[in-house]
Amino acid sequence: MKIVIVGGVAGGATAAARIRRLDENAEIIVFERSGFISYANCGLPYYIGGVIEDKQDLTLQTPESFYRRFKIVAKVNHEVTDIDAHNKTVSVTDLKTGKSFTESYDKLILSPGAKPVLPDFYTENERTFTLRTVEDTLKIRAFVEQKQPQTAVVIGGGFIGLEMAENFAERGIKTTIIQRGNHLLPTVDCDTASFIHANFRYHGVQLLLNANANKMRVTGDHVSLELADGRQLSAEMVVLSIGVTPENSLAKKAGLELGVKGAIKVNAKMETSIPDIYAVGDAVQVKHFITEQDSVISLAGPANKQGRIVADSVCGLNSEYKGSQGSSVIKLFDMTVATTGINEAQAKANGYAYEKIILTQSSHAGYYPNATAMTVKLLFEKGTYKILGAQIVGYDGVDKRIDVIATAIRAGMTADELKDLDLAYAPPYSSAKDPVNMSGFVAENMKNGIVKQFYYEDIPVLRERNDVILLDTRTPFEYMRGAADGFINIPLDDLRDRLGKLDKSKKIYVMCQSGLRSYLATRILMQNGFEAYNFAGGFRLYSSIKNEEILSKQCYSCGMEK
Numbered sequence: 001m002k003i004v005i006v007g008g009v010a011g012g013a014t015a016a017a018r019i020r021r022l023d024e025n026a027e028i029i030v031f032e033r034s035g036f037i038s039y040a041n042c043g044l045p046y047y048i049g050g051v052i053e054d055k056q057d058l059t060l061q062t063p064e065s066f067y068r069r070f071k072i073v074a075k076v077n078h079e080v081t082d083i084d085a086h087n088k089t090v091s092v093t094d095l096k097t098g099k100s101f102t103e104s105y106d107k108l109i110l111s112p113g114a115k116p117v118l119p120d121f122y123t124e125n126e127r128t129f130t131l132r133t134v135e136d137t138l139k140i141r142a143f144v145e146q147k148q149p150q151t152a153v154v155i156g157g158g159f160i161g162l163e164m165a166e167n168f169a170e171r172g173i174k175t176t177i178i179q180r181g182n183h184l185l186p187t188v189d190c191d192t193a194s195f196i197h198a199n200f201r202y203h204g205v206q207l208l209l210n211a212n213a214n215k216m217r218v219t220g221d222h223v224s225l226e227l228a229d230g231r232q233l234s235a236e237m238v239v240l241s242i243g244v245t246p247e248n249s250l251a252k253k254a255g256l257e258l259g260v261k262g263a264i265k266v267n268a269k270m271e272t273s274i275p276d277i278y279a280v281g282d283a284v285q286v287k288h289f290i291t292e293q294d295s296v297i298s299l300a301g302p303a304n305k306q307g308r309i310v311a312d313s314v315c316g317l318n319s320e321y322k323g324s325q326g327s328s329v330i331k332l333f334d335m336t337v338a339t340t341g342i343n344e345a346q347a348k349a350n351g352y353a354y355e356k357i358i359l360t361q362s363s364h365a366g367y368y369p370n371a372t373a374m375t376v377k378l379l380f381e382k383g384t385y386k387i388l389g390a391q392i393v394g395y396d397g398v399d400k401r402i403d404v405i406a407t408a409i410r411a412g413m414t415a416d417e418l419k420d421l422d423l424a425y426a427p428p429y430s431s432a433k434d435p436v437n438m439s440g441f442v443a444e445n446m447k448n449g450i451v452k453q454f455y456y457e458d459i460p461v462l463r464e465r466n467d468v469i470l471l472d473t474r475t476p477f478e479y480m481r482g483a484a485d486g487f488i489n490i491p492l493d494d495l496r497d498r499l500g501k502l503d504k505s506k507k508i509y510v511m512c513q514s515g516l517r518s519y520l521a522t523r524i525l526m527q528n529g530f531e532a533y534n535f536a537g538g539f540r541l542y543s544s545i546k547n548e549e550i551l552s553k554q555c556y557s558c559g560m561e562k
Contacts, residue, residue, distance in 0.1 A: 001023065001025075001026045001027070001106045001107065001314075002026070002027040002028075002029075002104065002105055002106045002107075003016075003019055003026055003027070003028050003029070003105065003106065003107045003108075003109065003314060004029050004030075004031070004090055004103055004104075004105035004107075004108050004109070005028070005029070005030045005031070005108075005109045005111060006031055006080045006090070006108070006109065006110045006111060006112060006250065007030075007031075007032060007033070007110065007111035007112045007113055007281070008030055008032040008036070008037040008038050008074065008076075008111070009032075009037075009038060009039065009041060009111070009113060009281075009303075010041070010111075010281060010300050010303035010304050010307065011111035011113075011280035011281030011282075011303040011304070011306055011307040011310075012030055012032070012109065012111030012280070012281070012307065013030070013037060013038040013060075013061065013066075013307070014303075014304050014307025014308055014311075015109050015111065015280060015307040015308070015310050015311045015314075016028050016030050016066075016070065016072050016074075016311075017070055017072070018307065018308050018311030018312070019311045019314060019315060020070040020071065020072060022311060022312070022315040022317070023315050026315075028070075028071075028072045028073065029072075029073045029074075029075070029103065030066075030072060030073070030074040030075065031075050031078040031079070031080050031090075031092055031103075032074065032075070032076045032077075032078065033077070033078070033079045033095070034076065034077070034133045034134065034135060035076050035077055035134070035135060036058075036059060036076060036133070036134045036135075037061055037062065037063055037066060037074040037076055038059070038060040038061040038066070039058050039059050039060055039134050041132075041133075041134075041300070042300055043057075043058055044058065044131055044134070044136070044137040045131065045137075045160065045163035045164050045166075045167050046163075046167060047137050047141060048131075048137060048140050048141045048144065048164070048167050048168075049166070049167025049168070049170050049171060050167075050170075050171065051167070051170075055134075055137075055138065058134055058137070059134070061074075063075070063076055075092075075094075077094065077095040077096050078092055078093070078094055078095065079092065079093050079095055080092050080250060081093055081100070081250070082250075082253060082254070083108065083250060083253070083254035083277070084102075085254060085255070085274045085276075085277060087104075088104055088105050088106065088108075088276065089102045089103065089104050089105070090102065090103050090105065090108065105276075106276065107276050107277075107278070107314045108276060108277045108278070109277075109278045109279070109280065109310055109314070110250065110251060110264065110272070110277065110278065110279040110280070110283065111279070111280050111281045111283070111303075111307070112246075112247040112248075112250060112251075112281075112283045113132075113247050113281055113282045113283060114132075114244035114245060114246050114247055114282035114283060114298050115132065115244060115245060115247045116130040116131075116132055116240060116241075116242075116243075116244055117242050117243045117244060117245055118130070118240060119155070119213070119214075119240065119242060120214075121213065121214055121215050121216045122216060122240065123216060123218075125218045125223070126143075127143075127218060127221075127222075127223050127236065127237050127238065128216070128218075128223060128237070128238045128239075128240065129143070129237065129238070129239050129240070130239070130240050130241070131160055131164065131239065131241065132244070140239070143237065144171065144173075144237075147221075147236065147237075149173055149235075149236035149237045150173060150174060150236060151173065151174045151175075151176075151234075151235040151236050151237075152165075152168045152173045152174070152175045152176070152235050152236065152237045152238070152239065153175070153176045153177075153178060153223070153225060153233065153235040153237075153238045153239070154168070154175060154176070154177045154178070154238075154239045154241060155177075155178045155213055155238065155239070155240050155241060155242055156177075156178075156179065156240065156241035156242040156243065157177050157179035157181070157183075157184035157185060157186075158185065158186065158241060158242075158243065159185075159328070159330055160241045161177060161179075161239070161241035161242075162177075162184060162185060162196075162200075162330065162332055163330065163331075163332075164239050164241060165177050165200065165205050166203075166205075166331075166332055166333055169203050169204055169205050169333075170333075174204065174206075175204075175205050175206070176205070176206040176207075176208060176233060176235065177200070177205060177206070177207050177208065178208045178211045178212075178213055178225075178227070179207070179208065179209050179210075179211065180210070180211065180212050180242075181209070181210070182209055182210050182552075183196075183197070183209065184196050184197060184200070184207070184209075185330070185337060187326065187328060187339045187343065187391075188337065188339055188343060188391045188393075189343050189344045189345065189377070189391065190545070190548075191358070191377070191456060191537070191541060191544075191545055192337070192375070192377055192391045192393050193548075194541075194544040194545045194547070194548040195335070195337075195375065195393045195544050196332060196335070196337060196393065197209075197548050197551070197552070198544060198547065198548065199332060199333055199334075199335045200332070200333075201551070203333050207552070208227070208231075208233075209552050210552075211227050211228075211229070211231075212227060212228040213225045213226070213227055213228075214226060214227065214228050216238075221236060222234045222235065222236055223235055223236070223237065223238045225238070244282065244298055245261060245262065246261060246262050246263040246264065246282060246283040246284070246296060247282075247283050248262045248263065248264060248283060251264045251272070251279065251283070254274070254277070255274070256272045256273055256274055256277065256279075257272070257273035259285035259294055260285050260294045260295065260296060261285075261296045263283060263284055263285040263296045264279040264283050264284045264285065265284075265285050266278070266279050266280075266284050266285065266286075268320035268321050268322075269309070269310075269313040269319070269320060269321075270284070270306055270309055270310040270313055270321060271313065278310045278313065278314065279310075280303060280306035280307050280309075280310050281302075281303040281306060281307070282296075282298040282303060284296075284306070286302065286321065286323060286324045287323040287324075288323060288324060288325065288326070288342075289322065289323035289324060289325035289341075289409070289410070290325055290341050290342050290388055290389065290409070291342065291346070291350045292323075293350065295324065297324040297326050299324070299326070299327075299328060301327065302324045305321065306321055309321050325340055325341050325406065325409060325410075326339065326340065326341065326342075327339070327340040327341075327402065327403070327406045328340075329398070329399050329402060334395060335393065335394070335395060336392075336393070336394060336395060336396075336398040336399060337391075337392070337393045337398070338391070338392050338393075338398050338399055338401075338402035339389065339390065339391045339392075339402065340389060340390050340402055340405055340406040340409060341379070341387065341388050341389025341390060341406075341409055342379070342388050342389040343379070343389055343391065344356070344379065346389075347379055347388055347389070352381060352388060353381065353382040353383070354379050354380060354381055354382055354388055355379075355380055355381075355382050355446065356377060356378065356379050356380075356455075356536070357376070357377070357378040357380075357415070357439055357442045357443060357446070357453070357536065358375065358376070358377045358378075358455070358515075358536035358537035358541060359375070359376050359435070359438060359439065359442060359514070359515050359536070359537065359538075360373055360374070360375050360376075360513075360514035360515060360537060360538050360540050360541065361373070361374055361376065361431070361435035361438055361514075362374075362431060363394060363395060363396040363397040363398075363430075364396070364397065364427060364428055364429050364430050364431060365427035365428075365430070365431050365432075366431075367427070368427040368428055370396075372394060372395040372396050373394060373395075373514075373540065374392055374393065374394025374395070374396075374397065374398055374401070374435060375392070375393050375394065375537060375540070375541060376390065376391075376392050376401065376435050376436075376438075376439055377390060377391040377392070377537075378390045378405070378415060378439045378443070380414070380415035380443065384414070385414035385415045385416055385443060385447060386414060386415075387405065387408060387409050387413065387414065387415050387418075389409075390402060390405045390406075390439075392435075397429070397430070397435075401434075401435055401436050404421065404423065404436045405418070405436060405439075408421070408436075414443075415439065415440065415443035416440055416443040416444040416447050417440060418436050418437060418439050418440030418443065419437050419440030419441050419443075419444055420440065421434075421436060421437060421440070423436060423437065450523070451519060451522060451523075451534055452522070452532070452533045452534065453533060453534050453535070453536045454509055454533045454534070454535055454536070455535075455536055455537075456537070456541070456542060456545050458509075459484065459486075459542075462486075462509055463485065463486045467505070467506050467507060468506055468507045468508070468509055469488070469502060469503065469506050469507070469508045469509070470484070470486045470487040470488065470509050470511075471487060471488060471489075471490060471508050471509065471510045471511070471521070472484070472487040472488065472489045472490075472510075472511050472512070472539070473489075473490060473491060473492040473495065473510055473511070473512045473517050473518050473520075473521045474489070474491065474492075474511075474512050474513055474517065474539065475491050476489060476491065478513060478539075482539075482543060483539070484511060484539065484542055484546075487511060492512070492517045492518075492520060492521050495521055495524055495525075496524060499524075499525075499528055499530075502525075502530065504529055504530055507530075507531045507532070507533065508522075508525055508530050508531070508532045508533070509532075509533045509535065510522050510525070510532055510533065510534055510535060511535040511538065511539055511542065512535075512538055512539065513538050513539050513540055514538040514539075514540060515534060515535065515536065515537060515538040516538075518534050518535055518538070519534045521534075522534045
């Protein structure tokens with residue numbers, strides 16, 4: 001059997017290695033358009049920033065090492081330009097010599113990846129870059145080292161854009177991010193993003209939100225940009241990171257069926273609409289594990305899994321891809337942000353009736369040194385308590401908590417069942433009640449009517465009502481240092497003695513720093529005849545969102561300019 005693979009990196013290289021492990025006698029040829037057959041594309045921004053010092057560390061396999069270990073022929077700088085499905089051949093061009101030839105196949109695997117989206121105003125110039133390949137990385141780092149730019153603009157606030165901004169800032173380059181939407185990192189919601197915004201501003205990165213560049217001009221050693229609202233800015237270099245789109249030109253030319261966003265349609269075995277042609281990675285359409293909607297999810301984890309599954313399919317094993325749920329984690333300076341499943345915006349778009357939990361917990365036991373705060377946001381379906389997604393922002397231990405929740409989603413666990421997970425505990429690593437367990441406890445309390453929650457977006461309406469009391473149960477010192485407008489202060493430890501001063505005809509909405517003391521206060525109140533609600537996320541979350549509103553001049557609830 002002869003297998004031709006178009007594209008290396010995650011999907012293609014993984015498929016090739018897996019096929020060899022399953023079939024020692026198969027003839028395997030990989031054609032890769034770039035100069036690198038298998039590389040750590042997720043590590044590219046960190047080479048630019050100097051965190052990864054040696055470019056050789058980015059290369060996982062070379063054509064020579066691939067052949068020595070796997071007896072796989074890998075040809076870099078070779079572009080497959082056409083597919084003849086009837087005769088089972090591909091047309092290939094050697095990009096270095098310009099010579100073209102045909103190669104036959106029994107099975108063909110497409111792993112072309114995705115290509116950067118370029119805005120209409122873009123004109124090619126030596127000071128504007130995209131980042132997708134090792135060549136892109138080497139080009140940007142060479143520019144930074146040779147030209148020593150003092151200013152940079154990153155257009156786009158997704159994964160690559162934020163990692164590039166971080167690495168520029170770490171190199172001492174004054175950096176601005178232009179983001180079309182009202183918050184960075186669209187995989188999270190506005191409330192979670194408020195922590196990200198504060199962190200970037202703290203590290204000197206300027207944020208232009210709800211901004212849209214529409215003109216570009218290169219003048220001397222600067223790139224000038226004009227925004228849709230007329231604002232002008234200038235920098236010595238620009239990185240375009242406004243998204244990617246499936247690289248489907250070869251598939252389209254071959255007549256393969258395409259789906260959402262032009263991605264290649266495949267079934268669970270990664271088979272395309274034409275027999276003996278398969279496809280994997282960023283170029284393919286998948287089922288979202290939560291919504292079951294057709295989606296394009298460009299992440300390394302799914303691409304690697306698909307590479308393994310397509311190899312099994314080619315070699316006659318019965319493997320199927322079960323869908324993607326978009327689990328991700330990103331380092332942003334000293335902060336970590338992780339997600340799995342869907343966020344609120346996606347839940348609304350898909351018509352879910354949902355509830356949410358927001359709680360602030362410590363990364364490990366508070367009495368053990370260097371515990372840091374993390375905020376967990378958990379979404380689940382109303383009634384069924386099916387977990388829809390989670391977002392966690394913090395410093396230590398964020399990654400392992402999101403992985404636990406991602407696993408729980410795969411296992412079909414409900415939000416309240418998170419309380420039952422038997423998780424490892426020692427003071428340097430966690431608390432006896434892990435943040436994941438705590439999410440389950442809160443869900444169970446909500447399910448049983450023991451706790452009722454309210455959220456940031458509810459507060460403006462509550463302030464206008466005469467039938468409520470807004471109560472802050474922190475200490476007088478905490479309250480004096482900053483409090484939400486309209487909230488009166490009765491410390492938790494004084495609450496029982498002052499119940500007589502509260503009007504039982506009014507509903508009481510309670511806040512504290514993290515959500516724990518206010519929860520305790522609601523239990524006291526509810527058992528003394530009051531109707532009480534606990535603020536999800538605590539004053540820590542409230543102040544983060546409020547500060548973001550002030551700095552960005554946008555309304556949290558609608559995301560529009562005031």
